[in-house]
Amino acid sequence: MYRLWLTFAQTTTVCLAVLFVVATLKPEWLPDRTPAPVEVSQAPTAAASGARASTASYNDAVRKAAPAVVSIFTSKEVKRPRNPFMNDPLFRHFFGERFEDEAQRAFSLGSGVIISPRGYILTNQHVVEAADEIEVALSDGKKLPAKVVGNDPETDLAVLQIDARNLPAITLAQAENLKVGDVVLAIGNPLGVGQTVTMGIVSALHRTGLRINTFENFIQTDAAINQGNSGGALIDASGNLVGINTAILSQSGGSIGIGFAIPVSIAKQVMEQLIATGAVTRGWVGVELQEITPELADSFKLGTTNGVLVAGVQRGSPAERAGIKPGDIVVTVDGKPVRDPEAMRNLIVALAPGIQTALTLRRGQEKLELKVSVGKRPGIPRPDE
Numbered sequence: 001m002y003r004l005w006l007t008f009a010q011t012t013t014v015c016l017a018v019l020f021v022v023a024t025l026k027p028e029w030l031p032d033r034t035p036a037p038v039e040v041s042q043a044p045t046a047a048a049s050g051a052r053a054s055t056a057s058y059n060d061a062v063r064k065a066a067p068a069v070v071s072i073f074t075s076k077e078v079k080r081p082r083n084p085f086m087n088d089p090l091f092r093h094f095f096g097e098r099f100e101d102e103a104q105r106a107f108s109l110g111s112g113v114i115i116s117p118r119g120y121i122l123t124n125q126h127v128v129e130a131a132d133e134i135e136v137a138l139s140d141g142k143k144l145p146a147k148v149v150g151n152d153p154e155t156d157l158a159v160l161q162i163d164a165r166n167l168p169a170i171t172l173a174q175a176e177n178l179k180v181g182d183v184v185l186a187i188g189n190p191l192g193v194g195q196t197v198t199m200g201i202v203s204a205l206h207r208t209g210l211r212i213n214t215f216e217n218f219i220q221t222d223a224a225i226n227q228g229n230s231g232g233a234l235i236d237a238s239g240n241l242v243g244i245n246t247a248i249l250s251q252s253g254g255s256i257g258i259g260f261a262i263p264v265s266i267a268k269q270v271m272e273q274l275i276a277t278g279a280v281t282r283g284w285v286g287v288e289l290q291e292i293t294p295e296l297a298d299s300f301k302l303g304t305t306n307g308v309l310v311a312g313v314q315r316g317s318p319a320e321r322a323g324i325k326p327g328d329i330v331v332t333v334d335g336k337p338v339r340d341p342e343a344m345r346n347l348i349v350a351l352a353p354g355i356q357t358a359l360t361l362r363r364g365q366e367k368l369e370l371k372v373s374v375g376k377r378p379g380i381p382r383p384d385e
Contacts, residue, residue, distance in 0.1 A: 058185060062197050064239030067139045068114040068170035069232055071189040072123055072146070072160070074131035075107045111188035111232030112136065112160065113241060115271060117167050121160040122271055123231030124246050125151040128158050136162050139195065150274030154214035156246055157267060159274040170233060173240035175265035178219070180205060186223040186245055186259070188232025198224035200257070207260060208342035212247050217346050218260040219243045225259035234261040243267070269350060283351035284377035285359075286317020287324060289341035300329065300362075307331045307362070308341050322372040324361070332360040349377060 110127030114120070121136060128134055134146040144162045151158035182202045190196055200223030207218040221234065225245050234243035243261030250256050273280045290296075290311040297305050310328040313320050330338050333347040334357045351357055353376040361368045 058183070058199065058237060061185060061235060061237055061239035062187070065170055065185075065233055065235045065241070066187055066195060066197070067168035069139065069187045069195060070112045070114060070121060071137040071195070071228075072110040072112045072121075072127055072231060073107065073135045073137065074110070074128055075133045076131050077106075109189065109192050109228045110230045111228065111245070113231070113233045113244065114167050114169050115172075115241075117165065117169050119162045119164045119167060120149070120271075120275060121146065121162065122244060122267060123158055123160060124244065125153050125156045125158040127231045128160065134160065136160065138164075139168075150278040150280075152270050152274065152280045154280070155262060155266060155270050156213050157244065157262065157270045157274075159271055170235075170241045171239065172264050172268060173236055173238075173242045175242070175263050178202060178205065178236070178242050178263075183237045184219075184221050184223055184242060185235050185237075186221070186225050186229060186232060186261075187235065188225070188229035188245060190224075190226035190228040192228055200224070200259075203258075206339075206343070208340070210247075210249075210260070212260070215266075215346055215349060216342065217263060217266060218246075219263055221259050221261060222257040223259060224255040224257070226255050227253065281353060282349035282377040283353055283357075283374040284317075285319045285322075285324075285348055285372050285374060286314035287319045287330075288312035288314075289330075289344060291340055292329070301365075302329070302362070307338055308344050318372050318375045322359075322370045324359070324370060324372070325363070327363070328368075329362040330359055331362060332358075334358060348374070353377075 108127070108131075110123060112121040112123035112127070115122045128148055128151070134148070135143055136146045137143045144164060146160040146162045149159040149161050180202050184200060184202055186198045186200070188196065200221050202219060203222050204220040207220045208216045210216055210218065212218075219234065219242065223234070225232075225248050229245045230247070232245045233241055234245050236242050241264050243263050244267050245259065245261045247260045248255055249258040249260075270280055288311045290309040292300075292302065292305045292307055292309055294305060296309060297303065307329045310319075310324060310326055310330060312326055313324055330344060332338060333344060334351070336347055338344045338347065351374045353374055356371050356373050359370050359372055361370060
């Protein structure tokens with residue numbers, strides 16, 4: 001048995017030695033055991049085939065607009081309520097240092113859009129409201145302190161400025177070119193995860209009556225907008241700014257596809273006044289307005305619900321001096337059609353105080369055109385224009 005085992009061991013050793021020598025000196029004598037390659041279908045590179053032109057992508061629009069979108073970090077001091085026991089001298093003697101008022105800082109996050117290479121940034125007023133420290137993070141990661149140039153609570157817009165030059169400013173779109181169904185992209189910093197792009201379409205235009213702002217004329221979109229997106233950019237497929245993202249409708253706090261943006265036309269008007277004077281001056285004519293219901297349209301024999309009914313005229317107002325009377329129906333303002341009271345308010349407040357504008361009216365069966373010298377809207381919000 002021992003001799004048999006010894007013979008097997010010697011034979012195995014010799015075979016391994018021969019295999020080693022052959023594998024080292026003549027590997028081609030051994031059978032090829034390389035695994036066969038797996039066959040896959042690979043698309044050609046864009047540079048080689050021009051495939052980029054046929055790919056559905058909005059990368060060019062994002063690359064154009066994204067550098068102009070910034071993150072805004074704000075903080076403010078919040079004091080705890082004073083402990084009522086602090087009024088007791090004995091309590092103060094033993095526990096005063098422990099129960100003194102403590103100041104804490106509250107932090108919040110938003111987005112903004114660079115609208116000028118000179119460092120002007122457009123955002124929502126509620127993003128910077130009551131903040132005593134504001135920091136702006138640029139797309140390249142650089143962080144700079146910012147100051148508030150001016151804010152307008154009635155449209156929820158604010159303008160900031162940072163000490164920087166030659167910044168990548170966004171291009172403003174022509175607001176009248178935007179249509180329902182157009183593709184739009186929302187850019188911002190939702191929930192602090194970093195700059196994010198979401199896509200949707202324009203779901204509706206001229207949304208009013210939401211009771212979000214005093215003056216409303218929103219773009220509605222299903223592009224996802226979440227906390228932190230406020231003040232960010234809504235851009236078109238060419239990378240031009242069409243709106244400032246401002247609010248969502250949601251019971252959960254997350255996006256359900258009903259978001260709202262302030263149109264660039266309104267944002268531009270407010271921005272220019274805030275930069276020039278630090279405040280917004282609006283037009284006013286002094287009329288109380290009422291929507292024309294189908295019942296009112298029948299009683300006035302109008303045949304349409306377009307226009308607004310003048311329910312009252314303020315004494316001494318521009319409207320009274322121009323001859324406007326209760327019961328008149330305003331059809332156009334400065335040549336622009338009036339659909340409802342909110343639309344007329346938006347048209348009036350967009351006018352500069354001191355100029356004359358033409359109002360087309362229906363008084364009974366008579367059609368009139370009256371010239372009105374626009375006044376300055378009072379600072380306290382009123383339900384009349």
